[in-house]
Amino acid sequence: MPIRTGRYVLTLPSGPVITGSAAVVGKKEGEGPLGQEFDHIFTDTTMGESSWEKAESALVREAIIRALAKASLSSAEIDVIFSGDLLNQCIATTFGLRELDIPFAGLYGACSTMALSLAMAAVFADSGAANNAIASTSSHFASAEKQFRYPLEYGGQRPPSAQWTATAAGAAVVSKSGGGPRIEQVLFGRIQDLGIKDANNMGAAMAPAACATIADFLRDTNTKPTDYDMILTGDLGAVGSKLLIELMQKQEGIDISPVHADCGLMLYSLDEQDVNSGASGCGCSGSVVCSYIMKRLTTGALKRVLFVGTGALMSPTSSRQGESIPGVAHAVLLTSTGRE
Amino acid sequence: MPIRTGRYVLTLPSGPVITGSAAVVGKKEGEGPLGQEFDHIFTDTTMGESSWEKAESALVREAIIRALAKASLSSAEIDVIFSGDLLNQCIATTFGLRELDIPFAGLYGACSTMALSLAMAAVFADSGAANNAIASTSSHFASAEKQFRYPLEYGGQRPPSAQWTATAAGAAVVSKSGGGPRIEQVLFGRIQDLGIKDANNMGAAMAPAACATIADFLRDTNTKPTDYDMILTGDLGAVGSKLLIELMQKQEGIDISPVHADCGLMLYSLDEQDVNSGASGCGCSGSVVCSYIMKRLTTGALKRVLFVGTGALMSPTSSRQGESIPGVAHAVLLTSTGRE
Numbered sequence: 260m261p262i263r264t265g266r267y268v269l270t271l272p273s274g275p276v277i278t279g280s281a282a283v284v285g286k287k288e289g290e291g292p293l294g295q296e297f298d299h300i301f302t303d304t305t306m307g308e309s310s311w312e313k314a315e316s317a318l319v320r321e322a323i324i325r326a327l328a329k330a331s332l333s334s335a336e337i338d339v340i341f342s343g344d345l346l347n348q349c350i351a352t353t354f355g356l357r358e359l360d361i362p363f364a365g366l367y368g369a370c371s372t373m374a375l376s377l378a379m380a381a382v383f384a385d386s387g388a389a390n391n392a393i394a395s396t397s398s399h400f401a402s403a404e405k406q407f408r409y410p411l412e413y414g415g416q417r418p419p420s421a422q423w424t425a426t427a428a429g430a431a432v433v434s435k436s437g438g439g440p441r442i443e444q445v446l447f448g449r450i451q452d453l454g455i456k457d458a459n460n461m462g463a464a465m466a467p468a469a470c471a472t473i474a475d476f477l478r479d480t481n482t483k484p485t486d487y488d489m490i491l492t493g494d495l496g497a498v499g500s501k502l503l504i505e506l507m508q509k510q511e512g513i514d515i516s517p518v519h520a521d522c523g524l525m526l527y528s529l530d531e532q533d534v535n536s537g538a539s540g541c542g543c544s545g546s547v548v549c550s551y552i553m554k555r556l557t558t559g560a561l562k563r564v565l566f567v568g569t570g571a572l573m574s575p576t577s578s579r580q581g582e583s584i585p586g587v588a589h590a591v592l593l594t595s596t597g598r599e
Numbered sequence: 600m601p602i603r604t605g606r607y608v609l610t611l612p613s614g615p616v617i618t619g620s621a622a623v624v625g626k627k628e629g630e631g632p633l634g635q636e637f638d639h640i641f642t643d644t645t646m647g648e649s650s651w652e653k654a655e656s657a658l659v660r661e662a663i664i665r666a667l668a669k670a671s672l673s674s675a676e677i678d679v680i681f682s683g684d685l686l687n688q689c690i691a692t693t694f695g696l697r698e699l700d701i702p703f704a705g706l707y708g709a710c711s712t713m714a715l716s717l718a719m720a721a722v723f724a725d726s727g728a729a730n731n732a733i734a735s736t737s738s739h740f741a742s743a744e745k746q747f748r749y750p751l752e753y754g755g756q757r758p759p760s761a762q763w764t765a766t767a768a769g770a771a772v773v774s775k776s777g778g779g780p781r782i783e784q785v786l787f788g789r790i791q792d793l794g795i796k797d798a799n800n801m802g803a804a805m806a807p808a809a810c811a812t813i814a815d816f817l818r819d820t821n822t823k824p825t826d827y828d829m830i831l832t833g834d835l836g837a838v839g840s841k842l843l844i845e846l847m848q849k850q851e852g853i854d855i856s857p858v859h860a861d862c863g864l865m866l867y868s869l870d871e872q873d874v875n876s877g878a879s880g881c882g883c884s885g886s887v888v889c890s891y892i893m894k895r896l897t898t899g900a901l902k903r904v905l906f907v908g909t910g911a912l913m914s915p916t917s918s919r920q921g922e923s924i925p926g927v928a929h930a931v932l933l934t935s936t937g938r939e
Contacts, residue, residue, distance in 0.1 A: 350914045580649070
C-alpha cells in the first residue's frame with residue numbers, strides 16, 4: 260500500500276516488480292550505440308502498414324506482445340494497461356491496443372509517458388488494484404514530423420537545438436510479485452513553465468520541470484545524487500541537459516553532473532547520426548529504459564536508477580497562439596533485485 | 600486497499616468520498632433543462648480569452664477552483680490531479696492547470712475522461728496514494744468544431760445522428776475521508792470496435808463499449824439493473840442510447856431500459872435546442888455528473904448510480920485513413936452517503 264514520503268514522493272513498500280520489458284525500434288535507432296540492446300529492429304519503418312500512424316500503432320503493439328512473452332504472461336492475465344503517445348487523440352495507442360482486450364487507461368504525458376505509465380502501473384500493483392499491469396508508449400519520426408512540423412518531402416531545416424523524434428516503443432509488465440527490477444518510489448510532477456516559446460528547443464522547455472522533480476525527490480527522500488548510480492532524464496538532449504545541470508546547481512545547490520544521463524543523448528551518436536541536440540519522443544525514454552536500463556538493473560550492473568521522464572505539454576495550436584511551453588517530469592526509482 | 604471483484608471490477612473498501620464538485624457551462628447549456636444545477640453559467644463563451652482553446656482552459660480551471668472551494672481545500676492540499684480533454688495534446692487541460700502547482704497525471708479517454716479520472720482518483724484515495732485527488736475534464740463547442748469538423752463560419756450541416764459538443768467542465772475532489780457521495784467500485788473498460796466508421800454517429804460507435812462495460816460490471820458484482828437507481832451513460836445521445844438498450848437485450852439478455860439515462864440526453868432539450876442526437880464532449884458527462892448527479896446523491900434522492908463514461912478513440916486522421924472508431928467505457932459506482 261503506497262505511503263506518502265515527504266510532500267510528493269510515494270513509497271511502494273511491496274516493491275512492484277518489472278517481470279518483463281521490451282523495446283522495438285526503427286532502422287536509425289538500430290544503427291545507434293544501443294543497437295545491440297533492443298528486442299527488435301525494424302529496417303522498414305513503415306512496418307508494412309499503409310500510413311505512419313498505423314506503423315506507430317504496430318510498433319507499440321509489438322513492444323507489448325514481446326514484453327508479455329518475456330514476463331510469460333498472456334494478455335488475459337493483465338488487469339490494466341497504461342499507455343499513451345504524442346499523436347492527436349493518442350491514436351497510435353488506441354489503434355495499437357485495440358485487439359488486445361485489456362482494460363485500458365489512456366494517458367497523456369507527452370514524452371514523459373514512459374515514466375507516467377510506469378508510476379501508474381507501480382501504484383496499481385503495490386496497492387493491489389492490479390496483479391499485473393502494463394506500462395507502454397511509442398513515437399515515430401515520420402508521424403511526429405507530419406503532425407508537428409513539416410511533411411518529410413518538404414525537407415525543412417532544423418536548428419541545432421532541435422531533437423530527433425525516435426521511431427521506437429517500450430513496454431514493461433509491472434507485477435505484484437515475481438523476479439526483476441523493482442519500482443520502489445514514484446513522484447508525479449507539477450507543471451512548470453519558465454516562458455520558453457521555441458518549439459525547436461523542447462529540451463530547454465522541459466529542463467525546469469526535471470529540475471523541480473529531481474529537487475523534490477531528493478528533498479522528500481533525504482537523499483543526494485550520489486545515492487543513485489544514475490539520475491536519468493527522458494529526452495532533454497544536449498541543450499536541455501546542460502541547462503538542467505546549471506539549474507540544479509544554481510537554484511537548488513545540487514550537483515547532479517556526476518550521475519546524470521539522458522536517454523536523448525544515449526539513443527543516437529550525436530557526432531555521426533545528424534540528430535542535432537539528440538533524441539526525443541515518447542519512444543526515446545521508452546525504448547532506452549525498457550532495454551538498456553532494465554537489462555543492467557537485472558544483472559546488477561546498475562543498482563539504483565532515478566528515471567525522470569520529461570514532457571513538453573504544448574501543441575502546434577498553442578505555439579501558433581503565442582503560448583510558452585509548459586513542461587512536466589515524473590520520477591520512478593528503479594532498483595536492482597540483487598541490491599544489498 | 601482496492602480488492603478485485605470478479606474479473607474486472609475493483610471494490611474500494613474505504614469508500615473514497617467526493618468532498619466537493621463543481622460544474623461550469625456555457626450559455627446554451629445554461630439554457631437547457633439542467634440550467635439551475637450548475638455552479639456558474641458563462642454567457643460569453645469566449646470567457647474573455649483570445650482563442651477558443653484558451654477559453655476551454657479557463658473553463659476547466661474555473662471548475663477546479665470551485666470544486667476546491669466547495670471541499671474547503673486549497674490546491675496545496677491536493678496530492679494529484681487526473682485530467683484530460685479532447686484537444687490535440689490535451690492543451691485545454693495542460694494550460695488550464697499550469698498555475699495550480701498540483702502534481703499532474705494527464706489522461707486521455709476522449710469523452711470517457713470524467714469516469715476515467717474519477718476511477719483513478721478513487722483508486723488513489725482508497726489505496727492511500729492520495730489523501731485528496733482531483734478528477735476533472737472539459738470540452739468547448741467551438742474548439743471542438745474547429746479541430747474535428749469545420750470552422751464555425753462555414754456553417755456546415757449536421758446529420759440527425761450528430762451530437763453537439765458541450766461547452767462545459769466538471770471537477771470533483773475525491774478524498775480519503777470526509778462527507779459526500781462515495782465511490783464504491785470502479786471498472787476500467789476494454790476497447791471495443793464493431794466497425795462503425797461514421798464520425799457523425801459517435802453514439803453508435805461507443806454503444807458496444809458501454810454494453811461490454813455494463814455487462815462486465817453486473818456479472819462481476821452479481822447485480823441486476825434494478826439494483827441501481829440509475830445506469831447513467833456518458834454521451835451516447837438518442838441514437839447510441841437506443842442501440843445500447845438493444846445490444847444489452849439481444850447480446851446479454853439484460854433489460855436496462857427501466858434505469859438507463861444518458862448525460863447526452865439530459866444536458867439539452869432535444870426538441871427545442873437543435874442539437875440533433877444530443878450532447879457530447881468530455882464536459883457533457885463531466886458537468887452533469889458533477890452537478891445534478893452529485894447533488895441528488897448528497898440529498899439521498901439518488902442512492903446508487905452506475906456512471907459509465909463513454910469515449911470514441913479516433914482522430915480526424917484515423918477517420919481519413921478509413922479506420923473504424925474504437926470505443927471505450929469506464930464505470931464508477933457512485934453511492935449516497937446516507938444509504939441504508
